[in-house]
Amino acid sequence: MRYEFEKYRAFGQLYRITHWIFAGSCVVLIFTGFYIYEPWFTTMLEIGYDDFTVANMRFLHFAAAYLFMGAVTARFYLWFFGNKQERITDALPVTKRNIKNFWGAILNYLYIKFHVPRLGHNALAGTTYLITFLLSMVMIFSGFYLLYPGSVQLQAWGGSIFGSQQNARFLHFILMFYFIFFAMVHIYIAVWNDVMFGEGLVSAIISGSKFLHIKRPKID
Amino acid sequence: MADHSESGIGDLRLTRRSFIKGCTMAAAALGLSESMIPRLVSAATSPQRPPVVWLHFQECTGCTESLLRASHPDIGRLILDLISLDYHETVMAAAGYQAEENLHNTIEKYDGKFLCVVEGAIPTKDGGVYCKIGGRTAMDILADVAPRSAAVIAIGTCASFGGIQAAAPNPTGAVGVQDLVQGKPIINIPGCPPNPISFLGTVLYYLSWKKLPVTDNLGRPLFAYGRKIHDHCERRAHFDEGRFVERFGDEGHRQGYCLYKMGCKGPATFSNCPAVRFNDVDQWPVSAGHGCCGCTEPSFWDSMTPFEERLPEVKIPLGQGTVSSAESVGKTVAAVTAGAIGVHAAAGVVRRLAKGTAKKDEIRKE
Numbered sequence: 001m002r003y004e005f006e007k008y009r010a011f012g013q014l015y016r017i018t019h020w021i022f023a024g025s026c027v028v029l030i031f032t033g034f035y036i037y038e039p040w041f042t043t044m045l046e047i048g049y050d051d052f053t054v055a056n057m058r059f060l061h062f063a064a065a066y067l068f069m070g071a072v073t074a075r076f077y078l079w080f081f082g083n084k085q086e087r088i089t090d091a092l093p094v095t096k097r098n099i100k101n102f103w104g105a106i107l108n109y110l111y112i113k114f115h116v117p118r119l120g121h122n123a124l125a126g127t128t129y130l131i132t133f134l135l136s137m138v139m140i141f142s143g144f145y146l147l148y149p150g151s152v153q154l155q156a157w158g159g160s161i162f163g164s165q166q167n168a169r170f171l172h173f174i175l176m177f178y179f180i181f182f183a184m185v186h187i188y189i190a191v192w193n194d195v196m197f198g199e200g201l202v203s204a205i206i207s208g209s210k211f212l213h214i215k216r217p218k219i220d
Numbered sequence: 221m222a223d224h225s226e227s228g229i230g231d232l233r234l235t236r237r238s239f240i241k242g243c244t245m246a247a248a249a250l251g252l253s254e255s256m257i258p259r260l261v262s263a264a265t266s267p268q269r270p271p272v273v274w275l276h277f278q279e280c281t282g283c284t285e286s287l288l289r290a291s292h293p294d295i296g297r298l299i300l301d302l303i304s305l306d307y308h309e310t311v312m313a314a315a316g317y318q319a320e321e322n323l324h325n326t327i328e329k330y331d332g333k334f335l336c337v338v339e340g341a342i343p344t345k346d347g348g349v350y351c352k353i354g355g356r357t358a359m360d361i362l363a364d365v366a367p368r369s370a371a372v373i374a375i376g377t378c379a380s381f382g383g384i385q386a387a388a389p390n391p392t393g394a395v396g397v398q399d400l401v402q403g404k405p406i407i408n409i410p411g412c413p414p415n416p417i418s419f420l421g422t423v424l425y426y427l428s429w430k431k432l433p434v435t436d437n438l439g440r441p442l443f444a445y446g447r448k449i450h451d452h453c454e455r456r457a458h459f460d461e462g463r464f465v466e467r468f469g470d471e472g473h474r475q476g477y478c479l480y481k482m483g484c485k486g487p488a489t490f491s492n493c494p495a496v497r498f499n500d501v502d503q504w505p506v507s508a509g510h511g512c513c514g515c516t517e518p519s520f521w522d523s524m525t526p527f528e529e530r531l532p533e534v535k536i537p538l539g540q541g542t543v544s545s546a547e548s549v550g551k552t553v554a555a556v557t558a559g560a561i562g563v564h565a566a567a568g569v570v571r572r573l574a575k576g577t578a579k580k581d582e583i584r585k586e
Contacts, residue, residue, distance in 0.1 A: 053462030164517040165488035177550040
């Protein structure tokens with residue numbers, strides 16, 4: 001059987017930049033976050049000279065967090081003002097087309113029935129991104145609550161949402177594992193799609209272009 | 221300041237010198253300038269100062285004990301002398317019907333004027349039968365006394381937030397004062413025990429200005445609970461420089477390094493402990509070599525335990541409830557995810573081997 005590809009513009013520059021800021025900042029946030037949770041190498045033992053190790057780790061954590069927040073803001077903007085593939089309505093199971101696509105994606109990932117790759121995200125991915133966005137907001141707000149504990153304003157609403165500082169710290173730590181889980185599944189699914197359908201999904205987030213089948217391939 | 225030589229052990233009279241010193245310490249804790257000390261002094265000696273009714277409910281009397289048994293007794297004496305204590309179950313001379321009569325007379329005579337201090341949590345389950353004094357439940361006594369007071373001061377974490385009685389599973393349905401009393405100014409002085417200076421400062425502030433000091437969202441006075449322990453800790457430099465106690469008794473412990481890795485809850489706890497300390501001998505848990513337990517925070521028995529771990533244990537709802545550390549839960553999530561990815565990938569490989577559909581004749585068109 002033979003099938004051909006055509007190259008299409010899928011994602012704009014800002015979209016791709018925010019993606020790589022997410023990727024980079026999450027790596028830094030998780031590494032430094034683990035360090036702040038349990039400083040496993042310390043000045044005296046492993047580094048051997050006096051240095052503000054923990055203070056520096058915290059600085060990296062906060063700096064990466066601000067980058068992350070900037071990218072979240074830009075991505076939120078693109079959900080409403082980006083190109084067709086970037087808009088949230090293109091990938092949420094709120095339209096008839098996307099509800100069908102949502103179940104199609106699940107069957108696809110279960111190897112039961114492969115669906116035609118589309119230019120934008122499938123509806124399952126869109127739903128996951130929405131959940132990730134909401135959890136990012138929880139991380140951002142709990143992070144601010146932890147960063148400025150003396151602020152009376154932050155205490156007022158932070159306390160009513162998260163409870164004590166310790167509760168917020170616990171939530172902030174546990175939710176980190178969602179982001180680890182997300183990164184693992186996200187990378188695997190992207191590579192898997194690339195292997196299965198040859199649409200160039202991995203390079204699409206670098207170049208912005210995807211390859212769509214001219215005719216539907218008969219893989220089954 | 222211990223004036224044993226002047227007053228003699230066993231002499232419980234408060235000297236003028238100790239009295240002024242106590243007021244000065246309270247002024248310092250409140251962040252007032254020295255010019256305000258005379259105002260505190262005159263308020264504390266005014267004959268019109270309101271009487272105090274001190275109620276004990278579900279508690280260990282540790283708050284009263286820490287106040288009375290301070291190594292330096294003047295603060296305890298100052299509080300007991302300064303406030304006109306009409307009813308206090310631990311220190312009053314009256315007993316039985318006479319004691320109950322005192323309580324009754326005070327709230328009749330000073331209706332709307334007396335200060336109500338509550339020590340201990342109030343059980344609410346099964347009609348509140350788990351704490352009874354003189355045949356009345358704690359709920360009844362509080363509902364009788366608190367609405368007729370001028371203001372309520374909840375001393376200790378139990379009276380503020382329920383304390384250890386309210387720890388999961390909270391068998392007696394214990395709650396703090398603020399959950400039961402509405403429409404009265406309530407101030408919380410949490411701690412297990414709280415610092416007597418914080419209590420004294422609040423009372424003196426009230427006597428001097430006839431209002432309660434500014435509080436945070438949990439009703440704790442900001443002068444005592446406005447700052448995080450971690451930010452004012454004497455071991456903070458060791459934290460920033462990454463010098464930690466790894467085990468109790470190790471070299472770092474002897475050097476006075478940071479107790480963060482030993483589960484210190486200073487980064488999550490608001491209190492003036494590092495500045496005011498206890499018992500006038502510059503002591504508090506961290507200076508003694510153990511991390512902060514977070515005793516001024518709500519539900520600290522649930523959220524701060526185990527005290528030597530960074531984060532609380534996670535209860536997994538399986539049968540009786542498996543207890544695990546947050547870290548191991550996270551590792552499990554990551555391992556299960558990796559396993560699921562492996563299974564998914566393997567299924568694809570097996571499927572391809574079974575069907576033998578290798579892509580051979582693709583033509584790529586750019």
